[in-house]
Amino acid sequence: MQVIAAPRGLIVDIITPFTKDGAIDGPGLQRLLNRVAPHAQAVFLASPHTGEGKNLHTEQRIELFEQAIPAMAQDPIPILIWVTQDDEAGSRHTTIALKGVIEKRRYTGDVFWVDTPLYYHSNRGLPDLYRALCSVVEKPYILYNDPGYINGLSMPLKRNNIRTAVLKELVSLEGITGLIFSGSLDRVNNYHKACRGRPHFRIYDGEESHFLDHPSTSGVVSAGANLAPKSWEKIIQSSLDLSAHKKGYPDHLQQIWELGDYLRNMKDIYLQATAPILKEILSGMGIIETPVCTFQVENTEESKSRLMELMTRFGDYPGGD
DSSP states (O other): OOOOOOOOEEEEEOOOOBOTTSSBOHHHHHHHHHHHGGGOSEEEESOSSTTOGGGOOHHHHHHHHHHHHHHHSSSOOOEEEEOOOSSHHHHHHHHHHHHHHHHHHTOOSOEEEEEOGGGTOOSTTHHHHHHHHHHHHOSOEEEEEOHHHHHTSSSOOSOSSOOHHHHHHHHTSTTEEEEEEOSOHHHHHHHHHHTTTOTTOEEEESSHHHHHHSOOSSEEEESGGGTOHHHHHHHHHHHTTSOOTTTTSHHHHHHHHHHHHHHHHHHHHHGGGHHHHHHHHHHHTTSSSOOOOSSOOOOOHHHHHHHHHHHHHTTOSTTOO
């Protein structure tokens, strides 16, 4: 397998748009990708939370991937796509099916499989599992560690985090290039120590608020960038030194502080119902067709109004300055 370096910077956790009858809203997805991709280093499809990936079967993920490719073909940035299913066989089947899309559509950009192994497998034997998988699926993996997600399973396995010793062994595999992390500061510090022998291994913040307070050197997976990609781009450029332009100027520092506060306030509003609220806003902006979700949605009208008002003040909603 050709070793591909994982991207560094802003990874937009893309919502999955649907039509009224529940099909993938291809034109809406392409409009959204055209809007966010110029400001990002990668996009993440079918994620378990924002992308509603846990409710998407293999055929829907194939359709989502196929619909995304036209929007990314002209200036392809990396695509991350969540491949986890209920068991090892299902996850492998989904990955191989998505690999077929790359071959069929001749997509030339980098693709990374994102997998949450503790959803269907214990820590024991994980390195052997990925040795086998990497020999079959060709594209590299980014692991997804989210203890809150694992705790929500009806029958969670013994541990809800990848063990540090296991991660150290996984990092030795060329086919694993990064980790999306949610959890405690102590654990992520231990993870960084475990990855020292691989300088370009990426550990991304899976929680926006953590990145805004303590930016990692790899980047962030952001749901809010569906709505405010330009603001997130400026934060990333400043935090990761991707652009030194006017970095030391007082006006620049004040602007970054204000943007950080804005993005924190946004997250506080959509946190409890991320996908539904983001879809309400994007539908109202005419980017996606409907706010349809794969699960029952509580009333989000108040949150939607607050978020629209906040975005308008910062020029991210039509009618803003």
